[in-house]
Amino acid sequence: MSHQFVPVNWNRRKRIYDLCVWVGIVAYIVIFVSVTNVRFQGEASITPVIVLMRAFATCGFLMLTIILCIGPLARIDKRFLPLLYNRRHFGVSFFLVALIHAGLAIFWYHSFGPINPIVSVVTSGGDYQSLSGFPFQLFGLLALLVFFVMAATSHDYWNAVLGSSWKSLHVMVYPGYMLLVLHVGFGAMQEDYTGILPGMLYASVILVGGLHLYSALFASKAQITLETLENWVRVGNWQDIENDHAITVSVGDDERVAIFRYDHNKLCAVSNVCQHQNGPLGEGRVIDGCITCPWHGYQYRPEDGCSPPPFTEKIETYQLKLEDNVVFLNPDPLPAGTSRPVTEIR
Amino acid sequence: MKDQERDTFFVGYLDMPAALRRFYTPLTILLFGVSGLIGFGIASMQSSTGAASWQTESSETLSGLLMVDPYPVLHRLDPANPDQVESILLVNQGKFSAEAYARPYHNRMVSVTGFPITRGGWTMLEVTAADSIFEDQSGKSAADVEIEKNVTAKSLGVVTLNGEIADSKCFLGVMKPGEGSVHKACAEVCLIGGIPSMLVVRDGDGRKYGYILTLPDGSSASTALSGRAADKVGVTGELMQKGDLIYIKISPDGLRG
Numbered sequence: 258m259s260h261q262f263v264p265v266n267w268n269r270r271k272r273i274y275d276l277c278v279w280v281g282i283v284a285y286i287v288i289f290v291s292v293t294n295v296r297f298q299g300e301a302s303i304t305p306v307i308v309l310m311r312a313f314a315t316c317g318f319l320m321l322t323i324i325l326c327i328g329p330l331a332r333i334d335k336r337f338l339p340l341l342y343n344r345r346h347f348g349v350s351f352f353l354v355a356l357i358h359a360g361l362a363i364f365w366y367h368s369f370g371p372i373n374p375i376v377s378v379v380t381s382g383g384d385y386q387s388l389s390g391f392p393f394q395l396f397g398l399l400a401l402l403v404f405f406v407m408a409a410t411s412h413d414y415w416n417a418v419l420g421s422s423w424k425s426l427h428v429m430v431y432p433g434y435m436l437l438v439l440h441v442g443f444g445a446m447q448e449d450y451t452g453i454l455p456g457m458l459y460a461s462v463i464l465v466g467g468l469h470l471y472s473a474l475f476a477s478k479a480q481i482t483l484e485t486l487e488n489w490v491r492v493g494n495w496q497d498i499e500n501d502h503a504i505t506v507s508v509g510d511d512e513r514v515a516i517f518r519y520d521h522n523k524l525c526a527v528s529n530v531c532q533h534q535n536g537p538l539g540e541g542r543v544i545d546g547c548i549t550c551p552w553h554g555y556q557y558r559p560e561d562g563c564s565p566p567p568f569t570e571k572i573e574t575y576q577l578k579l580e581d582n583v584v585f586l587n588p589d590p591l592p593a594g595t596s597r598p599v600t601e602i603r
Numbered sequence: 604m605k606d607q608e609r610d611t612f613f614v615g616y617l618d619m620p621a622a623l624r625r626f627y628t629p630l631t632i633l634l635f636g637v638s639g640l641i642g643f644g645i646a647s648m649q650s651s652t653g654a655a656s657w658q659t660e661s662s663e664t665l666s667g668l669l670m671v672d673p674y675p676v677l678h679r680l681d682p683a684n685p686d687q688v689e690s691i692l693l694v695n696q697g698k699f700s701a702e703a704y705a706r707p708y709h710n711r712m713v714s715v716t717g718f719p720i721t722r723g724g725w726t727m728l729e730v731t732a733a734d735s736i737f738e739d740q741s742g743k744s745a746a747d748v749e750i751e752k753n754v755t756a757k758s759l760g761v762v763t764l765n766g767e768i769a770d771s772k773c774f775l776g777v778m779k780p781g782e783g784s785v786h787k788a789c790a791e792v793c794l795i796g797g798i799p800s801m802l803v804v805r806d807g808d809g810r811k812y813g814y815i816l817t818l819p820d821g822s823s824a825s826t827a828l829s830g831r832a833a834d835k836v837g838v839t840g841e842l843m844q845k846g847d848l849i850y851i852k853i854s855p856d857g858l859r860g
């Protein structure tokens with residue numbers, strides 16, 4: 258569970274996940290191409306390269322829509338969490354699909370001419386004054402670059418090297434998505450070779466936007482507001498914490514603390530942020546005596562916030578005290594991996 | 604601990620709880636189904652590009668009078684209709700004009716080997732090498748004299764038309780679709796490469812007609828129009844006929860729209 262940096266950490270679940278993704282991609286392309294070939298035959302057939310370009314484009318857009326829905330869905334209903342578990346492979350697969358589309362477009366529309374294809378992508382097809390003539394390829398190219406950077410840094414190695422900037426880097430998926438919406442809106446939608454492309458675009462934006470909005474409202478309700486008592490903040494009754502579960506509280510601006518109850522009568526507080534990919538530890542469980550992250554299962558000991566050997570991850574710990582069944586938290590974090598007395602309920 | 608809750612907590616290296624499996628089986632099927640339907644829907648809703656072809660497997664050799672101004676054209680007697688001339692546009696491979704290959708044979712009787720591109724009544728020939736054109740040494744036949752009579756330019760008066768500026772090679776069958784705004788960048792590269800520029804005009808029934816575009820002095824308008832590729836424009840200009848091709852003389856500054 259530690260950063261051993263093997264190329265990819267495979268297990269059976271990941272294989273099944275990736276298999277589903279790629280079976281889905283292949284099935285989508287086969288359906289798209291077959292339907293086109295049945296409908297347009299002989300002299301009326303659509304050029305195969307263009308059919309593939311459209312198949313991979315729409316497949317990629319669909320994949321990105323699904324990827325962006327996983328986050329909020331997992332916050333709304335925990336049963337979606339396993340989808341998040343291997344989302345990075347989904348993301349890299351999406352990048353490859355998008356790359357095939359872009360490659361076909363550059364090969365077919367921009368090559369074989371008097372201009373360097375890449376120069377042509379950037380300079381040609383541009384009429385910045387008109388809606389239908391706007392150079393939509395540029396949006397596609399920028400989106401592709403964003404997704405390239407994300408795919409290239411998706412490995413745990415970069416996660417560890419980049420630290421907190423990794424997260425900001427990967428939030429770029431939203432600008433990337435926006436660029437794609439513009440790419441389709443200024444491009445294919447202006448031509449609208451099918452009547453349903455605009456509908457698909459709106460549906461995707463409404464779904465992604467709506468789920469994010471809903472989960473933001475929903476998640477903020479679950480948060481506990483803290484009452485400060487001198488230096489300690491009042492969290493609530495220990496009975497409100499289910500055994501082997503946690504509740505999450507916010508301290509400061511965006512620091513969150515997970516308070517676990519385990520062994521029925523023990524309490525501990527740790528940072529809510531998993532060292533692996535910032536997974537929400539407070540949504541995890543205590544399994545085999547260790548706090549277990551809901552995203553990829555990294556584990557930490559409740560006593561000191563350290564991963565059990567041979568692993569070396571550490572999270573910040575917090576002090577708790579109990580008065581008349583009420584739990585109080587010291588909001589000042591202790592350095593990662595610091596042990597403090599376990600609070601026992603008598 | 605509530606059993607149902609424990610059931611759905613999933614860690615990748617442990618087995619998937621039964622409750623989660625019950626959740627994921629239908630969800631996976633649903634996702635596959637919806638994705639398949641979307642692919643099916645978009646694919647079947649694509650609009651038709653009309654009938655056109657680009658024969659890339661077998662070449663054809665055609666004979667006639669070659670002229671290069673403003674674009675390389677082979678004029679020959681129409682095999683189906685021998686008292687009429689059929690005019691065949693010649694282009695190079697890729698997004699290039701065949702001008703360099705054709706220029707040495709201007710106004711000569713030649714045989715040209717290439718790959719036919721056809722749409723409606725149009726034929727274009729893609730010439731892939733300089734030695735695909737060779738001069739007929741047999742001297743002028745009666746048929747040749749007939750062709751020559753027909754290829755002097757005739758004016759048909761001034762007209763105003765609305766249509767899209769296209770590159771003739773893609774439009775006539777190399778790319779289906781080879782017109783429209785998503786094809787703009789490609790058409791632009793083609794026009795810079797010297798592919799004959801064309802105004803594609805639709806009538807009320809959606810039928811398409813092509814008019815070859817030249818500058819007011821009768822020379823190629825392709826480079827001058829490259830920035831307007833795929834634009835929907837109105838043009839006013841003199842209509843000319845040479846062989847069975849119709850040209851419009853336009854000035855790129857005088858385009859409307």
Ligand code: HEM
Nearest residue numbers: 310311314315317318355359362394397398400401445785
């Ligand atoms: C260098 C980058 C890119 C270029 C040059 C490019 C070019 C194009 C072109 C020419 C079309 C119109 C295709 C047609 O119908 O004839 C198109 C459409 C589209 N592109 Fe891209 N694209 C790029 C990047 C991307 C990326 C990264 C995505 C992400 C999935 C994407 C998604 C789409 C979608 C959804 C459509 C609309 C459906 C279609 O008409 O195929 N594009 N793109």
Ligand code: FES
Nearest residue numbers: 531533534536550
């Ligand atoms: S974020 Fe990956 S295990 Fe916690």
